[in-house]
Structure formats: C-alpha cells, structure tokens
Amino acid sequence: MGYTLSKEQFETLVNRLSEQYQVFAPVKFVGGNTFTDVDVIRYDQVKNPEEIVLDQKSDYSFKEVLLPLSETLFYYTEEQTKEADIPRGEAVVFLRSCEMHAVKVLDDIYLNNKFEDYYYKRLRDKIKFIVIACPESFDSCFCVDMGTNKPEGQDMIIEQQGDQFLVVNENPQWEAYFEGYAKVDQAPSYAKENKVKVHIPENLNPNIAKSSIWEEYDTRCIACGRCNFVCPTCTCFTMQDILYSDNGKAGERRRVQASCMVDGFTDVAGGGSYRKKFGERMRFKMMHKVYDFRKRFGYNMCVGCGRCDDVCPEYISFSANINKLEEGMKEVGEEHA
Amino acid sequence: MDINTKKLKKNAFRVTKQRGYTASRVRIPGGHLKAELLPQLQEIAETYGNGTLHITSRQGFEIPGIPYEKMQEVNEKLQPIIEATDINQPERDKGYSASGTRNITACVGxxxxxxxxxxxxAFAQKIEKEIFPHDLHFKVALTGCPNDCAKVRMHDFGIMGMTEPQLDPSRCVDCGACVKYCRTKxxxxxxxxxxxxVRDTEKCIGCGECVINCPTRAWTRSKEKYYRLVLMGRTGKRNPRLAEDFIKWVDEKSIIQIIKNTYPFVTEYIAKDAPGGKEHIGYIIDRTGFEEYKKWALKDVELSPKAEVNQRLYWKGPKYHTYG
Known part of the structure; x- marks a missing residue:
C-alpha cells in the first residue's frame, strides 16, 4: 500500500525529513568528473530536494555515507587520545535496490564478522534508507542475475512516475508524514530484466587461478582502483597515522578506503608484496566478489550494479569477466592439483 | 591576361606556379567543420579546380587549379561555406575579404x-570573430593542454589550456596516482x-594529469578555465624560434584584448618597406623591444590576481640573419 504524491508533495516530504535527518542522495557535481565539462553524480548532503538525481545511476555509490573515503578515528597528543566526533548525525540516504543489498554486505563485513566495528556501527545506527525504484535497468546493470533487483530492508521506496511519485512507506515512525495523502494499492516497480546477463559457474573453485583468462588483464588493467572505489560492497581500508607538522607531538589516526587493485595493498613488513600482476589482482577481486564471500556468508558479494564497468578508463567489464569464468574452469578442471 | 595579384591575395586566392591558374584558400577557424560542407568543397574542386583538395598546414582547405577568370564564380560557391563557418564578411558573394590574419588553428580540444x-x-571561433578580417599578418593557434599538439609555440600567439587542480582532502585515500602521474607524465x-x-603551485603547469588519474574525485578541475599565453614563436628564414611564456593563468577575455591591442602596435611600428605590407610581429618586437610591446599589449587589460605576468621575455632560436 502506498501513496501518490505530486512533485511538490514529494519535495515537502524531503524537506520534512531534512528537519529531522541529514538527507544524503546522488547529486550532480557540475564539471566535477575527470574530463573537462563532464559532470559527476555522487553522494552529498542535499540542501534542496530538486538536487536529488533520480533518473541516472550515480557514478559513486552510497557507500561513502557509511564508509567515508577518509575518516579520522581519533586524535593523539603525548599522553592522551580523543575519539573523533561522529562525522554526521541521524541520516537518511537515497539509494537503489542493488545498493540496499550492498548494505547487507557491509553489515556482514563490519558487524557480523566475529566482532563489531565501532566506527561503522556508530554511523550505521544513525541511518535510514529510501530506495529509488528502478522501473528500467541501466545499461551496465546485472542485478537480476545477482538477485538484487528487488529491494529488501529499506524504510521507504519511492518511484517517479512522470509528474507524480509513488511512495511506499515501510517505517511506522514515518506514517505521520503521510496524513491526508491518498492511498493507492500499487506496488513499486523493479527491474525485471537487464541487458547484461551473467553466469557464475557452479563448479567455480580456486583452481581458476591457474586459468589463462586472467592474462589479458595483466596488460589491459592499469591498477587505478576506480572499480573498488565506486563499488558499493568493497569494504577494505588502510590506516594512516600522521603527526601535525607544527610540533610533531600531536596527530591523528585515519582510516581510508583501500583498493586491492592499487600498488601497496599487499605490502608486508620486510618489503614483501604479492599479486604483482594486475591479472592476479583481477582474479583476487573477482573471487572475493563471487566466491570467497559466498563461502563465508552464503550469498555473493557483488550486487551487479555495474559501476565498475561504467568507471573503468580501460573499458574492462567485470560482468564480461564473470562470463569468462566458465571457460576458465573448463580449461583448468575442478580437481585440486 | 590582366590580374591584380594584390587584390586576389587579399581575397584569399594565391598566385600559383601554373600560369593562368590560382588556388582558393578556405579558412576553417578552430579546424572543426560540419561534414555537410565537404561535398560543397568537392563540387568547387571538381567544377572549377583540378579535382583535388589540399589540407593546409593552418587547418584550412586549398583548392588548386582554378582558372583566374573563375574566381568570382568560386566566391559565390564559397558563400554557404563562409556562412556556415561564421566568417565575418563585409559583402556577400565576394569571398574572403582579407587573408593577412591567418586561419586560427586549434587541436581537437x-x-x-x-x-x-x-x-x-569554440575559443578559436570567438577570436576569429574578434580579429578577422584584417590584412596584418597574425598567426594565432590554440591547444587544449600543455601537451601542445597544436604546436602553438610556433605562432605569434599561442594559447594553451590549463586547469587549476582543486583538492578535496576528505576524498583522498593516498593511492598515489596523482603523484606518480605528475612525476612520470x-x-x-x-x-x-x-x-x-601537496601541490607546488609555482611548478604546476595546470595540465590536469592529477585530475585525470584521481580515482576518487578528490582532485577536480577548477570551475574557471585558465590559459598560458605564449608569444612570438615563428618559423621562417631569419630566426625561427619557439614562443616564450608571457602570462600564466590568464583568462579568455584578457587574451582576446591582448591580441586586439597588438594590431595598433603593428600598424605603428611595422617596417615601412615590409614586403607586401607583411612582417612577422616578432621581428617588430625585436626592433622596438619587449617593454614597448608590453605597454601596448596590456593596455586596458584587467588581469585577475591569479595571472602571473613575465615582465621580460628573451627568445632563442638560430639566428641566420639579424634584422637591420
């Protein structure tokens, strides 16, 4: 059961949410992309409901609202430390169905993986989710095959239908926002088909490391890490301890997002580093997204949003890579050597 | 045959090797044109010329093999091309009204x-509207970035695109790409x-490699577009040389004003015996001294505080003959 809102009523709803929450949504940064006069759509706090980009997929995912690219954890002086203030208060984030499934991935990594991550939890506890329905799939999406095309666990779903919005509220505390609005018996749409189809072979196992399918990426990939930074499910971080330059006795510890594709990710004490070939890094990332994570949590990590395809400067397609796995397994066989 | 060669040159035709035949020169400011103009060029070449087209070194077309008596007909055929390329023209169906100020060239940008x-x-077309037609010999070229694929340092006025990189430290994860590419490229x-x-603002040339290679949008381009204006490069017989830097981080409006200010300077100081009334601006500045040129060039120019002006310019290049 939902409500039909006019554009003005939808904007009123967002404004009313803004009184109680910091509202984060995909926003267009004019000229903010890599090339001259090319816009980028990424997450920011919304000052005006009209800023919310509803008709395009964001280039960078909602993840930054839960996992800031760079987050100060605490400050230190000679004797004392002080925890950094939480970067934001109660928040609402607009995201898509695939990203709603990514929230589950982030939760499993940061909350249900032996111990709770304190800094993740303090942001996670203060967030509500509004799904922007996808009546049609975008070009590079493969959510249907990854099983993430129907949203789960959100507080609200909105669907733009011409000049109107279908709004399905799933958070009882928000019912007051809808007093006086006409109810409609309509379910929100979701993408039922993608142009991109993927097939993960049932017999996939670590033998795939011996396959030749990774070799092309040794030279195609430039190890820039864009695929990781835009990915709604990449959760790796690294630590930075810095000393303020003025007196060198005070500083801060930050954690920043890390990429398994970028040099330095595997550096260990003593000067070792691993997966030097970029194809090996592709294999590691691939296996984490469609194999290793599933071994531990029972479902695939990749949610099929296709952002890695969209952002890759070398036109490497992750979905095309998935579809090479079957051939790779035929090449190497299932039996452990 | 009675032909006024001075008039035909001004009309963007050329005296060619082949007695009785001329070549028509078509200017394409910025070197970008609608493909629909090509059949019209083809028609002129096949009807009046020898059926070939030369792509000129200044990004125009030269149509050779045209009998002199067909010049007016060719001018009429050129009219739709002149209009489509938005060339200033005092009188319709008379072709180009000057040829001294050359076609303004640009890389694809x-x-x-x-x-x-x-x-x-777009910037080339804007400059074209401001300075053409004019008989004085001016060469202006534009290039999108400091790679200078358009070789603007071999022109009187060379314009190189710059962006001032903006860092949002909260989006930086220290992946090292910007530092690496700035060092290697x-x-x-x-x-x-x-x-x-941390960016060394004196060293930075505004090429944008950091922005291009940043995977997180920590580096972005400045909203303002900036340029490096380089002056008085040239090819030729006496003293070919590369242009020297005049202003770094200069804006579009100031560049146009500086180019326009150079016309009265040249009119004042051009050699009275210059062959065909044509002398490279750089040789004039060699005579007057750069200080004198700078006074004229910067007249009424309001540079932004960001603009860094080189107060003295020294050119190099082999000197096969010193003027005067």
Whole structure:
C-alpha cells in the first residue's frame, strides 16, 4: 500500500525529513568528473530536494555515507587520545535496490564478522534508507542475475512516475508524514530484466587461478582502483597515522578506503608484496566478489550494479569477466592439483 | 591576361606556379567543420579546380587549379561555406575579404580529447570573430593542454589550456596516482605530506594529469578555465624560434584584448618597406623591444590576481640573419 504524491508533495516530504535527518542522495557535481565539462553524480548532503538525481545511476555509490573515503578515528597528543566526533548525525540516504543489498554486505563485513566495528556501527545506527525504484535497468546493470533487483530492508521506496511519485512507506515512525495523502494499492516497480546477463559457474573453485583468462588483464588493467572505489560492497581500508607538522607531538589516526587493485595493498613488513600482476589482482577481486564471500556468508558479494564497468578508463567489464569464468574452469578442471 | 595579384591575395586566392591558374584558400577557424560542407568543397574542386583538395598546414582547405577568370564564380560557391563557418564578411558573394590574419588553428580540444582543458574550437571561433578580417599578418593557434599538439609555440600567439587542480582532502585515500602521474607524465609538482598530496603551485603547469588519474574525485578541475599565453614563436628564414611564456593563468577575455591591442602596435611600428605590407610581429618586437610591446599589449587589460605576468621575455632560436 502506498501513496501518490505530486512533485511538490514529494519535495515537502524531503524537506520534512531534512528537519529531522541529514538527507544524503546522488547529486550532480557540475564539471566535477575527470574530463573537462563532464559532470559527476555522487553522494552529498542535499540542501534542496530538486538536487536529488533520480533518473541516472550515480557514478559513486552510497557507500561513502557509511564508509567515508577518509575518516579520522581519533586524535593523539603525548599522553592522551580523543575519539573523533561522529562525522554526521541521524541520516537518511537515497539509494537503489542493488545498493540496499550492498548494505547487507557491509553489515556482514563490519558487524557480523566475529566482532563489531565501532566506527561503522556508530554511523550505521544513525541511518535510514529510501530506495529509488528502478522501473528500467541501466545499461551496465546485472542485478537480476545477482538477485538484487528487488529491494529488501529499506524504510521507504519511492518511484517517479512522470509528474507524480509513488511512495511506499515501510517505517511506522514515518506514517505521520503521510496524513491526508491518498492511498493507492500499487506496488513499486523493479527491474525485471537487464541487458547484461551473467553466469557464475557452479563448479567455480580456486583452481581458476591457474586459468589463462586472467592474462589479458595483466596488460589491459592499469591498477587505478576506480572499480573498488565506486563499488558499493568493497569494504577494505588502510590506516594512516600522521603527526601535525607544527610540533610533531600531536596527530591523528585515519582510516581510508583501500583498493586491492592499487600498488601497496599487499605490502608486508620486510618489503614483501604479492599479486604483482594486475591479472592476479583481477582474479583476487573477482573471487572475493563471487566466491570467497559466498563461502563465508552464503550469498555473493557483488550486487551487479555495474559501476565498475561504467568507471573503468580501460573499458574492462567485470560482468564480461564473470562470463569468462566458465571457460576458465573448463580449461583448468575442478580437481585440486 | 590582366590580374591584380594584390587584390586576389587579399581575397584569399594565391598566385600559383601554373600560369593562368590560382588556388582558393578556405579558412576553417578552430579546424572543426560540419561534414555537410565537404561535398560543397568537392563540387568547387571538381567544377572549377583540378579535382583535388589540399589540407593546409593552418587547418584550412586549398583548392588548386582554378582558372583566374573563375574566381568570382568560386566566391559565390564559397558563400554557404563562409556562412556556415561564421566568417565575418563585409559583402556577400565576394569571398574572403582579407587573408593577412591567418586561419586560427586549434587541436581537437575538450570536444573530444580527454586531456583538453577547454573547447579549443569554440575559443578559436570567438577570436576569429574578434580579429578577422584584417590584412596584418597574425598567426594565432590554440591547444587544449600543455601537451601542445597544436604546436602553438610556433605562432605569434599561442594559447594553451590549463586547469587549476582543486583538492578535496576528505576524498583522498593516498593511492598515489596523482603523484606518480605528475612525476612520470608532467612536471613532478606533487609530493605526499601526511598521506595527502601537496601541490607546488609555482611548478604546476595546470595540465590536469592529477585530475585525470584521481580515482576518487578528490582532485577536480577548477570551475574557471585558465590559459598560458605564449608569444612570438615563428618559423621562417631569419630566426625561427619557439614562443616564450608571457602570462600564466590568464583568462579568455584578457587574451582576446591582448591580441586586439597588438594590431595598433603593428600598424605603428611595422617596417615601412615590409614586403607586401607583411612582417612577422616578432621581428617588430625585436626592433622596438619587449617593454614597448608590453605597454601596448596590456593596455586596458584587467588581469585577475591569479595571472602571473613575465615582465621580460628573451627568445632563442638560430639566428641566420639579424634584422637591420
């Protein structure tokens, strides 16, 4: 059961949410992309409901609202430390169905993986989710095959239908926002088909490391890490301890997002580093997204949003890579050597 | 045969080797044109010329093999091309009204090229509207970035695109890409301090490699578009040389004003015996001294505080003959 809102009523709803929450949504940064006069759509706090980009997929995912690219954890002086203030208060984030499934991935990594991550939890506890329905799939999406095309666990779903919005509220505390609005018996749409189809072979196992399918990426990939930074499910971080330059006795510890594709990710004490070939890094990332994570949590990590395809400067397609796995397994066989 | 060669040259035709035949020169400001104009060029070449087209070194077309008596007909056929390329023209159906100020050339720029810092064609067309037609010999070229694919340093006025990189430290994860690419592809103007890049603003040439290679949008381009204006490069017999830097981080409006200010300077100081009333501006400045030129060039120009002006310019290049 939902409500039909006019554009003005939808904007009123967002404004009313803004009184109680910091509202984060995909926003267009004019000229903010890599090339001259090319816009980028990424997450920011919304000052005006009209800023919310509803008709395009964001280039960078909602993840930054839960996992800031760079987050100060605490400050230190000679004797004392002080925890950094939480970067934001109660928040609402607009995201898509695939990203709603990514929230589950982030939760499993940061909350249900032996111990709770304190800094993740303090942001996670203060967030509500509004799904922007996808009546049609975008070009590079493969959510249907990854099983993430129907949203789960959100507080609200909105669907733009011409000049109107279908709004399905799933958070009882928000019912007051809808007093006086006409109810409609309509379910929100979701993408039922993608142009991109993927097939993960049932017999996939670590033998795939011996396959030749990774070799092309040794030279195609430039190890820039864009695929990781835009990915709604990449959760790796690294630590930075810095000393303020003025007196060198005070500083801060930050954690920043890390990429398994970028040099330095595997550096260990003593000067070792691993997966030097970029194809090996592709294999590691691939296996984490469609194999290793599933071994531990029972479902695939990749949610099929296709952002890695969209952002890759070398036109490497992750979905095309998935579809090479079957051939790779035929090449190497299932039996452990 | 009675032909006024001075008039035909001014009309963008040429005296050619072949007695009785001329060539028509078609200017394409910024070197970008609608493909629909090509059949019209083909028609002129096949009807009046020898059926061939030369792509000129200044990004125009030259149609050779045209009998002199067909010049007026060719001018009429050129009219739709002149209009489509938006060339200033005092009188319809009379072709180009000057040829001294040359076609303004440009690399493909930000319409296509990932490195381009601005729309080179649009800026070229804008300058064309401001300075053409004029009989004085001016060569202006634009290039999108400091790679200088358009070789603007071999022109009187060379315009190179720049962007002023903007860092949002909260989006930087210290992946090192900007520092690495600045070192290997540009001028090594970045170093890492406390896990964030620090830009040497004196060294930075505004090429945008840091922005292009940043995977997180920590580096972005400045909203303002900036340029490096380089002056008085030239090819030729006496003293070919590369242009020297005049103003770094200059704006579009100031560049146009400086070019326009150069016309009265040249009118004042051009050699009275210059063959065909044509003398490279650089040789004039060699005589007057750069200080004198600078006074004229910067008249009424309001530079932004960001603009860095080189007060003295010294050119190099082999000197096969010293003027005067």
């Amino acid at each position: 930000a319409r296509v090229c990932p490195y381009g810092c601005y729309d080179t064609t 540009s001028v090594d103007a970045l170093k890492t301090v406390n896990n964030k890049p």
